[in-house]
Every structure is written in C-alpha cells, then in structure tokens.
Amino acid sequence: MTDLLTTPRPADTPDAGQPKKTLLERYVALSAPIRWMTAAALGILLLSIVQEISGEGSSVLTEPGTSGAMLRFAVPILLAGLGGLFSERAGIVNIGLEGMMIMGTWFGAWGTVNFGSPWAGLICAAVGGALGGLLHAVATVSFGVDHIISGVAINILAPGLTRFLSDQVFSRWDGGSITQSPRAVGLPKIDVPLLAGRGGSTNWLGSIDDRNWFFVSDVAGFLEGAMQGLSLFTIIAFLLVPASGFVLWKTRIGLRIRICGERPEAGESLGVNIYLHKYIGVITSGAFAGLAGGFIAMELAGLYREGQTLGRGYIGLAALIFGNWRPGGVALGSLLFGYPFVLALRDSTGLGTRALLLVIAIALVGMLVYSLVKQNKTDSAIAGVLAAGVFVWWSLSSTAPNWLPNTMPYATVLLVLVFMSQRLRMPAADGQIYRKGG
Amino acid sequence: MNQSTLRRAALGVGAPVAAVAFAVALSSIVLIVSGNNPITAFADMIEYASRLETIVDILNEATPLYLAGIAAAIGFRMNLFNIGVEGQYLIAAFFAAAIGSAGFVVDLPGPLHVAVILLVAMSVGAAWAGVAGALKVTRGINEVISTIMLNFIAVGGVIAWLLVEFQDDSGATNSGTTPLPESGRMPSLNGILEIVTREISKGRELTGVLVVALVVGVGYHLFINRTRIGFDFRASGFNPLAARAGGVPPKRMIMYAMLLSGAVAGLVGMFEVLSDKGQYSQSFVRGIGFNGIAVALIGRNNAVGVAVGALLFGFLSSSSGILQITGSATPEIVEIMKGIIVLSAVVAYEVVRRIRTRDEARTAAEATQRSDTDSAPLDGSEVTA
Numbered sequence: 001m002t003d004l005l006t007t008p009r010p011a012d013t014p015d016a017g018q019p020k021k022t023l024l025e026r027y028v029a030l031s032a033p034i035r036w037m038t039a040a041a042l043g044i045l046l047l048s049i050v051q052e053i054s055g056e057g058s059s060v061l062t063e064p065g066t067s068g069a070m071l072r073f074a075v076p077i078l079l080a081g082l083g084g085l086f087s088e089r090a091g092i093v094n095i096g097l098e099g100m101m102i103m104g105t106w107f108g109a110w111g112t113v114n115f116g117s118p119w120a121g122l123i124c125a126a127v128g129g130a131l132g133g134l135l136h137a138v139a140t141v142s143f144g145v146d147h148i149i150s151g152v153a154i155n156i157l158a159p160g161l162t163r164f165l166s167d168q169v170f171s172r173w174d175g176g177s178i179t180q181s182p183r184a185v186g187l188p189k190i191d192v193p194l195l196a197g198r199g200g201s202t203n204w205l206g207s208i209d210d211r212n213w214f215f216v217s218d219v220a221g222f223l224e225g226a227m228q229g230l231s232l233f234t235i236i237a238f239l240l241v242p243a244s245g246f247v248l249w250k251t252r253i254g255l256r257i258r259i260c261g262e263r264p265e266a267g268e269s270l271g272v273n274i275y276l277h278k279y280i281g282v283i284t285s286g287a288f289a290g291l292a293g294g295f296i297a298m299e300l301a302g303l304y305r306e307g308q309t310l311g312r313g314y315i316g317l318a319a320l321i322f323g324n325w326r327p328g329g330v331a332l333g334s335l336l337f338g339y340p341f342v343l344a345l346r347d348s349t350g351l352g353t354r355a356l357l358l359v360i361a362i363a364l365v366g367m368l369v370y371s372l373v374k375q376n377k378t379d380s381a382i383a384g385v386l387a388a389g390v391f392v393w394w395s396l397s398s399t400a401p402n403w404l405p406n407t408m409p410y411a412t413v414l415l416v417l418v419f420m421s422q423r424l425r426m427p428a429a430d431g432q433i434y435r436k437g438g
Numbered sequence: 439m440n441q442s443t444l445r446r447a448a449l450g451v452g453a454p455v456a457a458v459a460f461a462v463a464l465s466s467i468v469l470i471v472s473g474n475n476p477i478t479a480f481a482d483m484i485e486y487a488s489r490l491e492t493i494v495d496i497l498n499e500a501t502p503l504y505l506a507g508i509a510a511a512i513g514f515r516m517n518l519f520n521i522g523v524e525g526q527y528l529i530a531a532f533f534a535a536a537i538g539s540a541g542f543v544v545d546l547p548g549p550l551h552v553a554v555i556l557l558v559a560m561s562v563g564a565a566w567a568g569v570a571g572a573l574k575v576t577r578g579i580n581e582v583i584s585t586i587m588l589n590f591i592a593v594g595g596v597i598a599w600l601l602v603e604f605q606d607d608s609g610a611t612n613s614g615t616t617p618l619p620e621s622g623r624m625p626s627l628n629g630i631l632e633i634v635t636r637e638i639s640k641g642r643e644l645t646g647v648l649v650v651a652l653v654v655g656v657g658y659h660l661f662i663n664r665t666r667i668g669f670d671f672r673a674s675g676f677n678p679l680a681a682r683a684g685g686v687p688p689k690r691m692i693m694y695a696m697l698l699s700g701a702v703a704g705l706v707g708m709f710e711v712l713s714d715k716g717q718y719s720q721s722f723v724r725g726i727g728f729n730g731i732a733v734a735l736i737g738r739n740n741a742v743g744v745a746v747g748a749l750l751f752g753f754l755s756s757s758s759g760i761l762q763i764t765g766s767a768t769p770e771i772v773e774i775m776k777g778i779i780v781l782s783a784v785v786a787y788e789v790v791r792r793i794r795t796r797d798e799a800r801t802a803a804e805a806t807q808r809s810d811t812d813s814a815p816l817d818g819s820e821v822t823a
Contacts, residue, residue, distance in 0.1 A: 095521075095582055135781070143785045144792070148519050148582060149735060153784060156732050157777025164770040168472055178770075314586045321583065407595035410587040414573070421579045 032328065039332070041219065048218040050358045060352035061359075062218045066342055067225035072299060073345075074331075074338035075237045076101070076292040076309075080316025081323065081330035082244050083129075083288030088325060089248055090281025091261035092140050093431045095151035097289045098313030099158030100132035104293020106162040109304030110169065112184035112297075121184060121298050122233065122291065129290015130283050132158060137282035141275055144433045163306065170304070181304035184297060192227035233299050237291070238331070245327040257281045261427030264434045274434060289313060311410075318413040324424045336416070337409055344405035353400035353408070360415075361391040367419055379419060386415070442801065446794065453790045454736060454743075457783035458750070465775045469767055479767035486760035487753055490635055494628075494642040500745075500752035501651045502527075502709045502723075506730020507748055508658050509703035511739035513581075515662060516675040516695040522570055522585025523703040524727025525592035530563035531707025532597050532615070535718035536604045538711070539616040551621045552712060556650070556705065563704020564697045566592060571696030575689045581696070589727075601720070614719025624712040645713040647705075654702055659741035671695060706730065732780040738787060751776060 027035065047061045060066055080097050087094035094100075104125040111117075111124025132154055139150040163178065170176030175183065205227070208220035248254035256277045259267035264274045292312065297304045315337050322336070323329020343353050364387035371379035466476035486492055506523050513520035520526075537543055538555040546554060570588055573579040605613045624646030628638050638644070662668040673681040674691045682688050706726055711718065733751055737743030754776060758769040 139781065139785055143788050145784050145788050149784050150781070152519075152521070152728075152731055153735065153777065153781040156728055156780055157774070160770070160773025160777045164468075164768065164774050167768050167770045311586060311590055314583065318583050318587070321580070401599060403595050403598035406598070407591050410590040411595070414579075414584060414587050414591075417579045417583065418573070418577050421577055 036328075044219050044222055045215055046359055046362060048215045050355050050362070051218070052214065054351070054355035054358065060343070060347050061355055062222050063225070065225055066346060067222040068229060069342040069346060070335065070339050071226050071234055071238075072231070073341040074334040075234055075295050076300070076312045077316050077319050077338050078331055078334035079237055079240070079288050079292035079295065080313050081319035081334055082240055082327060083285040083292065084317050084320040085244060085248070085285075085325060085327060085330060086257070086281045086288065087133075087136075087285035088320065088430050089261045089427055090257045090278045091264060091427060091429045091432065091434065092136070092278060092282050092285075093147040093151070094133075094136060094282065094285050094289075095148055095314070095317060096132060096136045096154035096158075097151075097285070097292075097316055098309060098311065099151075099155040100129040100136075100286045100289035101293035101296070101309045101313045102158040102162055103128040103132045104290030105297040105304050105308060106165060106181075106293075107290065108294025109181040109184040109297040110165075112186075113173070113182050118185060118187045118233075118298055122187070122294055125290045125294025125297070126287040127290065129293060130287040132289070133283040133286015134279075136286065137279045140433070141278045141282065144435060146433070147431055159306070162304075166304075166306070179306040181297075183303050185302065186298040187232040189229045189231050191229065231299055233295055237295065240288075241327045241331045248327075253277070253280070258427070260434075261430055264429055268436065275436065278434070289316075292316065315409060315413060318417065321424060321426075322413075322416055322420055325426055333416075337413055340405060340408035340412055343408070347400075347405060350399035350402060350404070353405050354394065354397055356408070357390055357394040357397075357400065361387050361394060364390060382418065442797065445797070449790045449793060453786035454746075454783055457736075457779055457786045460782045460786075461775050461778040464778050465771055468774060469771060472768070474767040476767070478764075479761060479771070482760050482764050482766050483753075483757040487757040490638060491640050491642045492756055494631070494638060494644045495756040496749065496752040497648060498643075498645050498709065498713075498752075499755050500748040501645055501648050502706045502726050503730055503733050503751055504651045504745055504748035505654060505702055505708075506706045506726050507733035507737060507744040508654055508741070509699045509706065510727075510731045510734040511737070511744055512658070512671075512699040512702060513695055514675075514734055514739045516671050516691060517678070518675075518692060518695050518699070519582045520567060520570070520585055520696065520699045520703070521582055521731065522567060522588050522727070523699070523706065523730050524725070525585070525589030526563040526566045526700045526703035527706035527727055528722065528724070529566050529592040529596055530559040530704030531711050531722065532600070532718040533562040534559035534704075534708070535615040535618065535711045535716075536600070538622050539618050539717070540604070544619060544622070546621065548621045552624055555618075555622060555712065556708065559704040559708060559711075560701040561704070564701040567696045567700025567703065568693070571693045574696075575692050597718075601718070614717045614722075616717065618711070618716040622712070623716060624708075626713070643713065645709050647709045647713055650705060650708065654705065655741045655745060658702075662741075667694070703727070729776070732776065735780055736783045750779070 027038070030038070044062060051059060051061050080101060083097055083100070084094055107128025108121045108125030110121075112121030114120070115124075135157075136150055136154055139145040139153070140147050166176070166181070167178045170181045171178045173182050203224070205220045205224035209217050209224055211217055246254075248258060256267065256272050257280060259270075259272060260274050260277050260281065267277075268274050293309060296308055296312070301308055316330075316334070319330050319333030319337055322333035323331070340356070343356060347353050364383050368380055368383040368387055371377075371383055462480070466480075469476040469479060487496065506527065509523045509526070510520055534555045537558050538551065543551065543554055566588060567585070570579075570581050570584040573584045574581045601613055601615070604615045626643035627646055627648060628642075628644050631644050632638060660668075662671065670681065670686045670691060671694075673684065674686055674688060678688055681691075707718075707722070710723055715722075729751060733747035734744055736747035736750070737745065754772040758772040761767045761769045761771070
C-alpha cells in the first residue's frame with residue numbers, strides 16, 4: 001500500500017508529461033480472466049442494485065434459475081456467432097447462418113431420435129449445418145456469387161428443405177408431424193460438485209445465497225444457478241470459445257484462414273491455398289451454426305419445431321459484430337443478447353422486464369458519461385435522450401407490457417450497435433469476392 | 439458482331455432457363471428417391487395451372503410477390519440489402535388497415551378511401567425502412583442486421599402492442615383490426631379478364647391490386663432507366679467511389695433508396711387488406727418479403743424479370759395444391775424447388791457474367807491486335823526510311 005503511494009508509476013501521475021490513463025484504458029490493460037470477472041461482477045452489481053430499487057417481483061433478474069437459463073439461451077447465439085467468426089475471418093460474410101441453424105435443428109432432432117442418442121444428434125446437427133456451409137462455400141468461393149445473396153438464398157432453401165424432410169420422415173413417426181419431431185432429449189446434465197451440489201451434497205454457493213447479503217448473495221446465487229443442471233452441450237459450447245481463439249490465432253491453419261479475410265492476394269503469393277482455406281472456414285462456420293440449431297432443438301425445446309430459431313442466426317451475427325470479430329467478444333455479446341430471451345420466458349409478471357428498463361437507463365447514463373469524457377457530442381446527445389426516455393418509461397410504468405420481452409433482444413442489438421458500430425474493425429477483405437490470380 | 443449479340447442474348451435467357459431446368463431435374467431426383475413419379479407430378483401441376491381459376495390464383499399470388507420483388511430490387515440496384523421488406527410490409531399493412539377502418543377515414547367515398555389506405559401503407563413502409571437507412575447513414579450500422587432486427591421489432595413489438603388497441607372484438611381468439619367497409623376495398627378485375635375468357639367460377643376474384651403492381655413495375659422501369667436520379671442510383675450501386683467523384687451524394691442516395699424501397703414494400707400487404715381479408719389480423723400472410731427477395735434475385739432486378747420470377751413462384755405455390763389431391767407427390771416439393779431455383783439462378787448469372795467478361799476481353803484483344811497488324815508496315819517503313 002505504502003509502496004504504491006510513495007512510488008507512483010509514471011502513467012498514474014497527471015503531470016508526468018504523458019496523457020493520463022483513463023479508468024477504461026487501465027481496465028483494458030488487465031489480463032483477460034480478471035477483465036471478464038470484473039465485467040461479470042459489475043453486471044451483477046448493477047442488477048442487484050436495480051433489484052433493491054424495484055423491489056418485489058424483480059428478483060427474477062438474478063435468481064439462480066435465471067443465470068442457468070441465461071447460459072442456455074446464450075449458447076445458440078454464441079455458437080452462431082463463433083460460426084460467423086470462422087466464416088468472416090476467412091473473408092466470407094455468412095448471413096446464411098440462420099438457414100444452417102435451421103438445418104441443425106432438424107438434423108439434431110433427427111439424429112437424436114433415429115439413433116437414440118443425443119451425441120449422435122449433436123454430430124448430425126453439425127453435419128447438417130456443415131452441408132449448408134458447403135453450399136455457401138460453393139456459391140461464394142467457387143462461383144463468386146455475392147455473399148449476402150447466397151446467404152439469403154440458403155435462408156430461403158433451408159426451411160423448405162426441412163419442411164419437406166419433416167413431411168417425409170417425422171410425419172411418419174409416432175409423435176411427429178410435418179411441423180415437429182418426436183421428443184428429442186438433450187445431453188446429460190451435471191451439477192458442479194462442492195460449489196453447487198444438489199440433493200444434500202455440499203453446496204457452498206447455495207449456503208451463501210441463503211444468507212441474503214446484498215450483492216454477495218446475488219453473485220453466489222447467480223453462480224449457483226449457472227453451475228446446476230449444466231448440460232454438457234453448454235459446457236462444450238463455452239469451451240469452443242477459447243478453442244476457436246486458439247485455432248484461429250495460435251495455429252498454422254488459423255493464420256491461413258485469417259489471411260483469407262485480411263489479404264488473400266498476399267496469402268496466395270506466399271503459397272497459401274486461399275480457396276481451400278475459405279472452404280474450411282465456411283464449412284466450419286456451417287457446422288457451428290448447425291450445432292447452434294441442434295442446441296435449440298435438443299436442449300431448449302426438446303424437439304424440432306418449425307420456425308424455432310427465431311432469427312438467432314442473425315443475432316449471432318450481431319454478437320460477432322459487437323464482439324469485434326473476436327471469440328471473447330462474441331461470448332460477451334451472446335450473453336448480453338441472450339439475456340432478454342430469458343426474461344421473455346421466465347418473467348410472467350413483467351416486473352423483471354420493467355426493472356430491466358432501469359438497467360438499460362443506467363447503462364445509457366454510463367454511455368453518456370463515457371461520451372462526455374470522450375467529448376463526442378452526438379453520442380452524448382443520443383445517449384442522454386434515450387436514457388431520459390427509458391427512465392421516464394420505467395418511472396411511469398408499474399409493469400412491462402407483454403410485448404416488450406419479445407422485442408428486447410432485437411432492440412438491444414440495435415441499441416448496442418448505435419454506439420458500437422463505428423468503433424469496430426472487421427477483417428479487411430471481409431465480404432469481398434476473391435478470384436485466384438486476380 | 440451480329441453473332442456476338444445473338445450469343446449475349448442467348449446467355450441472358452439461358453441462365454434462368456438453365457436454373458429452372460436444374461431445379462426441375464434435382465427435385466425430380468428427390469421425388470424419385472422419395473418414391474414418387476416426377477413426370478405425373480409435374481404434369482398434374484401444369485394441367486392444373488392451365489385452368490382459368492388457377493390462373494387467377496397465380497396472378498393473385500404473384501401480385502404481392504412482384505411488389506416485394508420490386509421493393510428488394512430498388513435496394514439491390516444500389517447494393518443495399520433491404521432484408522426488411524418482410525417487416526415493412528407487415529407494419530404498413532397493419533397501419534393501413536387500422537387507420538382505414540377508423541375515424542373520419544372510414545366514411546370517405548370509395549376511390550378516396552382506397553387512396554388514403556395506399557398512402558398510409560406507403561408512408562409507414564417508407565418510414566420503417568427509413569429507420570434502417572438513417573441508422574446506416576448516421577451510425578454506420580449495416581442495413582442487413584438493422585432491417586432484420588426491425589422485422590422482429592415490427593411484428594413482436596409494435597404490431598403486437600397496437601393490435602390489442604385496435605381490436606374490433608375483444609373476445610375474439612384471432613385478434614385483428616375492424617374489417618374495412620366496401621368503400622375501402624379494391625374492385626376485382628374479373629370483368630376485364632372475362633372479356634377475353636369465359637366466366638370465372640368457384641368464387642375466384644382477380645385482385646385489383648394487380649393494377650397497382652403494374653403501375654409500380656412501369657414506374658420502376660422508367661425511374662431506373664429514364665431519370666437522372668435513377669441513373670445516379672445505378673451509378674452508386676455500380677461504383678460508389680466513381681459516383682461520389684461524379685457528384686452523387688452517397689448518403690442521400692442511401693436514404694432515397696431505403697425510403698423508396700420501403701414505400702413499395704408497404705404496398706405488398708395491400709392484396710390482403712384491399713382485396714382479400716379487408717383487415718390486419720394475427721393470421722396475416724407472412725413470408726412474402728423473403729420470397730420477394732428471391733424473386734428479385736431471379737429477375738435480376740429487372741422490371742420484367744421480376745415479373746417472370748413472381749409468376750413462376752406464384753405458379754409453384756398455387757399449383758402445388760393439386761399434388762395433395764391427386765396424391766402424386768407431396769406439395770412441399772415446391773418449397774425445395776423455390777430454394778434451388780434461387781440458388782442456381784444466382785450461380786448461373788455469375789457464370790454468365792464471367793463468360794461475358796471473357797468474351798469482351800477477347801473481342802478487345804482481337805481488336806487491338808488487328809490495329810497493331812494494320813499499323814505494323816507503317817512503322818517498319820518509317821524505320822527503314
């Protein structure tokens with residue numbers, strides 16, 4: 001402590017000749033795990049303050065069930081976003097993620113029921129999505145079709161194909177029809193031992209949660225919920241975040257995929273097979289999107305149902321943009337964009353959603369302060385007006401209307417992009433059509 | 439010269455025909471694999487489509503598709519991907535139906551009533567698309583993402599919220615706006631069609647919105663090809679940097695394109711509001727926006743091409759119903775066909791574009807070679823002299 005006071009680091013003193021480091025810059029300089037924990041703690045702190053203010057009924061914001069559901073609802077967005085990451089790092093924009101996800105929902109359910117094993121379902125979902133990815137790769141890489149156009153075409157083809165397949169397969173099975181499959185159970189679920197055991201086994205987090213300490217108990221409850229009934233599929237999905245980062249940034253094939261998205265000509269001159277690596281990127285992308293669909297069918301719904309993806313493929317793309325084309329950012333984006341889906345499902349009274357309005361207002365005030373510090377007048381004005389509007393809405397309402405939770409995921413995406421989209425850097429050759437020797 | 443013009447024309451027509459042929463071949467294989475006879479299935483569909491009543495169905499089906507196609511095409515011409523036609527037409531149809539059946543508007547005389555409804559639809563559609571345009575121009579948000587989010591917000595948010603307010607019967611299970619009176623309906627075109635054919639039976643009515651679609655199609659063609667701003671549109675889409683250097687303001691062009699695209703998208707739901715149901719309800723027809731994008735892609739954003747695409751999709755949708763009745767195949771096969779047609783059409787167009795570029799390069803190379811050989815003796819004589 002005295003050490004810190006007597007020998008300040010140069011950057012900490014304003015008159016050391018260097019510009020003073022802002023809080024944010026110091027935060028960014030922290031190591032990734034600490035940064036993540038700080039962000040999560042701040043998020044929960046915000047939610048528990050709001051919960052204290054809003055009172056009865058808003059406990060849905062941090063109760064254990066919510067955090068578990070938050071993880072589950074983040075997974076499809078996360079997997080779609082990671083899928084987008086592989087594709088766009090290889091320079092191919094993939095709005096066909098939604099269609100590949102639809103393929104994943106169908107094949108995931110089919111594999112699970114047909115082979116009687118959720119693991120088979122998982123593999124089938126990935127393969128189904130990868131087929132969609134292959135189609136996208138053939139159109140965009142080999143034939144040079146505009147990426148968005150090919151993606152739109154795949155999004156049109158996929159629902160037609162799955163409907164046809166359902167008619168051929170599911171409608172002939174017991175409990176199935178042209179719009180849905182028989183029940184398809186997901187992967188086994190586990191409780192993290194010691195920390196969040198159930199049924200009499202040790203549960204440290206649970207005991208802290210029961211004390212009802214402000215914030216501390218909320219954090220414990222939040223973690224407890226996230227660690228109970230955790231599907232192996234969820235664990236796999238979140239393990240894919242560091243795995244994707246490792247593959248793309250630490251391996252040879254990752255470097256080659258990334259050069260396709262940054263400077264394919266330079267890669268070609270170094271002897272990299274650009275077409276091949278673009279194919280790898282897009283097919284991997286499809287497999288991830290397929291897994292996302294499989295998760296929706298097997299884990300969220302327990303069966304395939306027509307139209308159950310609800311545009312999550314597109315939200316995955318938004319998470320990719322929000323995350324600045326990095327795996328960690330995609331994960332954060334998926335948690336942020338997935339959270340409102342949880343409330344849409346769990347918050348029947350609308351009290352929690354109303355409390356979330358206050359959270360949004362506070363976040364906007366934070367944005368306002370940040371923009372003022374940065375002296376960005378437009379951002380300040382937008383943040384100020386929106387914050388005031390949302391705050392007035394919160395204070396005048398007693399409960400949220402029932403359409404609000406269903407709108408929130410999509411509105412959150414737009415709101416975040418309003419402030420974020422100009423600070424981002426996408427791969428330099430993303431979306432461009434590349435021809436060998438061109 | 440004449441031969442190359444012929445070759446160009448053949449390539450232009452060949453691509454979509456090849457795409458359809460490919461789709462027919464591929465879906466035939468699918469039908470054979472699933473144990474059906476593709477020849478009987480397609481024969482059934484074509485036979486059914488040649489009936490007058492089915493033709494009316496096809497035209498009714500194609501009318502909103504065409505409008506959606508033109509709406510998407512306006513954006514595509516400028517390299518703007520208005521994926522939000524879906525949300526724009528739904529929210530426009532809702533407001534048009536709600537305002538058309540409320541207040542003083544409901545008492546307006548026939549043509550004026552319809553005009554007000556059309557105007558409301560176009561304004562609301564333009565406004566909703568304009569949000570995406572403004573977000574792109576001022577905040578740099580990609581229109582693909584924003585229009586998709588706006589689709590969900592329109593249906594799950596705005597309409598879900600306001601539909602309850604405008605509901606005619608609070609006890610009804612299927613909530614909807616108050617049905618429009620006769621003055622707010624578009625007259626059917628049966629009379630005109632019957633001049634050249636026989637009497638249309640089975641209660642089929644050819645929609646009057648077809649006229650609106652034709653006007654929009656002609657207007658679109660003239661606008662893009664015959665006006666200054668239409669030229670600026672194409673220029674910005676073709677080469678935004680060059681257009682900008684030539685004095686075309688890119689941001690204003692984006693706003694114009696989105697507003698115009700949204701205004702046309704607003705008309706898509708008018709078949710159901712003005713001709714068919716006369717109200718917006720929870721069971722309002724969905725998905726025309728996305729099919730419209732497909733139709734625009736098949737038609738290469740050309741007024742006539744989009745019409746062909748819309749009629750093709752209309753044919754597939756309308757005549758697939760017969761498959762269920764005759765049992766020769768499952769009607770779902772047409773959904774696959776639609777997808778394959780779109781995908782193979784865009785691939786075929788790209789292949790044709792490459793062949794043309796190669797042809798042009800070859801012609802140019804031949805021309806320069808010819809001029810080189812022409813001038814060679816001259817150079818030689820100069821050197822010797």
